Amino acid sequence: MTLTDSLYRRLLTWLLVPLLALGGLMLLLAWSEARRTADRAFDRLLEAATLSIAEQVQWQDEQLWLDLPPAALEMLATDAQERVFYSLVDQAGRVVTGNAELPGDPRDDSASGDTRLYRDIEWRGMELRQGVRRSRLEDWRLRERFEVRVAHTREGREALMKELLRGNLAYILAMAAVAITVLLLAIRAALTPLTRLRRAIRARDPRTLEPLTLPLPRELAELRETLNDLLARMRRVRANQERFIGDASHQLRTPLAGLSARAELALRQEDPARWREALLAMQTTSAKTARLAMQLLSLTRLDNPEYQPELVPLDLNAIAREAVREHWSQCQRSGVDLGLEASSSPLVVNGVDWQFAEALSNLIDNAQRYGARCITVRTRATPLTLEVEDDGPGIPAELRLRMLRPFHRGDEALEGSGLGLAIVDGIARSHHATLNLEAGQDGRGLRVRLVFPEAAQ
The missing domain is CATH 3.30.565.10 (Histidine kinase-like ATPase, C-terminal domain)
Structure with a gap:
């Protein structure tokens, strides 16, 4: 399993890559959900603050007047020490009171019936979350319209988002560790039959061509049957080779025995004519033997699958x-x-x-x-x-x-x-x-x- 191009590494790569991609997607979703949750929580505080301020708006001395309750802005000031801004604007667009001239609702009055707006703005180099409430005086004699604008910096939101993300991240990392551990064990267990097959092949005697009988899963059983088919063909090839060697030995033994007999017979003779007769017979036999040897060599070369001459x-x-x-x-x-x-x-x-x-x-x-x-x-x-x-x-x-x-x-x-x-x-x-x-x-x-x-x- 330590090989560069091992099956274990391939399986691990093909399974870990989607798992890591899924983990990255889960982290992105966790970050997005934490941000939405923090925004929803603080937007409710913005809604409460604008509502509290709108309820305190009165008509006095022919103009709007506000007695700002401290609790209206304190609810937006958390341990993160955000900066809070507000302004009260009449229907003519003039700022009645407040500590900042914040932008108003850009929507047309007739285009939307929603009297509340929450958005992210950049004001004087600061990233703010703003809440705008459209309202009017609840006096039967006068129904003056006005806007309450409240905004605060994002320190509290970012702190809450990070806290929520840390909690989700702990769960995601724990799930990832369990998933990777199970994946590694599953791959190792799935490759165990392959290891048993490899050990069974290594342990076999090289002279043995008997079929493998190792129990294996279906996918590896096909490989085992393919190996058994190869072993069967090798058995047939070896049987043919043994038969060929036996036949060749028999064919060569006859002329060689004849040569030996002719030589032995000639040695017992003293007549040069008999020697010449024996030499002629030996020459004929040796020529036939040489011809047989050349034919055997040609047949062996033709039967060799690795011998592929250029055409x-x-x-x-x-x-x-x-x-x-x-x-x-x-x-x-x-x-x-x-x-x-x-x-x-x-x-x-x-x-x-x-x-x-x-x-x-x-x-x-x-x-x-x-x-x-x-x-x-x-x-x-x-x-x-x-x-x-x-x-x-x-x-x-x-x-x-x-x-x-x-x-x-x-x-x-x-x-x-x-x-x-x-x-x-x-x-x-x-x-x-x-x-x-x-x-x-x-x-x-x-x-x-x-x-x-x-x-x-």
Whole structure:
């Protein structure tokens, strides 16, 4: 869990970021609510102060007169030592009395029926909260209109807001601490099955490919089944490799034993003619063994998933001509007619030259070995095809797929390793081509075709 790009860190990040964003939103809401609560509390004091002052306004000596009660302003003076201002204004806009000329209600009398106004103002460089009350004298002889304006600084409001915010902040921080603790424990508990899976894999013997049976949650059970599928494929690959090694050992053991027997027999002879006969036999056997070793190497390279050679543009006509040229002399000595039917235009395909040469070499050698007297190497443009056709005994249709297996021969009495068609099949698959085994012309012999997709061109 200490890795830079760990699953634990990712989960923690994706869960903590929304949690912190939610916490920040809660702090903002708590601050806003504390401010509204403080304003509502002090606005009620402003309302009480303006009402108390308005009730004391009288008409005396042909003008408004006010006997200001001390309690009207003292209720706005808290421990925060706010500064309190007031003024009484008649309906003509003249200040009758007060300790400050405060701004009045900017609303039109006919536009609003509300006789009270509370707002934040800036007056002489001070931030004030003002309350304005419109009223009139309650005398049946005179109904003079007037405004009572009261304002005070915000020290008390800010102190109350901070006190309320501190209380809410304590609850929010406690909830955040509990949420983060629960989150950490939940993530650790959720990742425990993954830890058990990792430990189970580490504790396994590297030679063991048995499926995992560890009980896991549904999401990790899918991973376990995927691992079990991989282990099953690895078991099949290992079984194929063991079978291949066994077959290869058997195929190599026979010529090597023959070489040893020939050498031992030659050592017992004193006639140089017998020595020459033994050396010729040993040369033939060693050549076959070398051929078998090269085929085994080619098949191993083709079966290696990590071996991915670079594909380059190649002309199938040139490849076919080169294969015929290389095998011409050998076929002539064996009495085999080797021919070529090439397209008149270049047939370019992306591939590996040595693999195409190996495929044609195996097909020509197989046809010659199994009794063909006429072998034709052919290229076609539509569809893009490279094929070898012979007039030999052919392969029955029900046995053709089986012949693609390594070390499988149609006639065990004939010489050969049974690797030729398996190598051709591997080369076809590496080039995404389709390998077809068909009967030759007039139903005689065998035609082996490599049909390439358009993407290979």
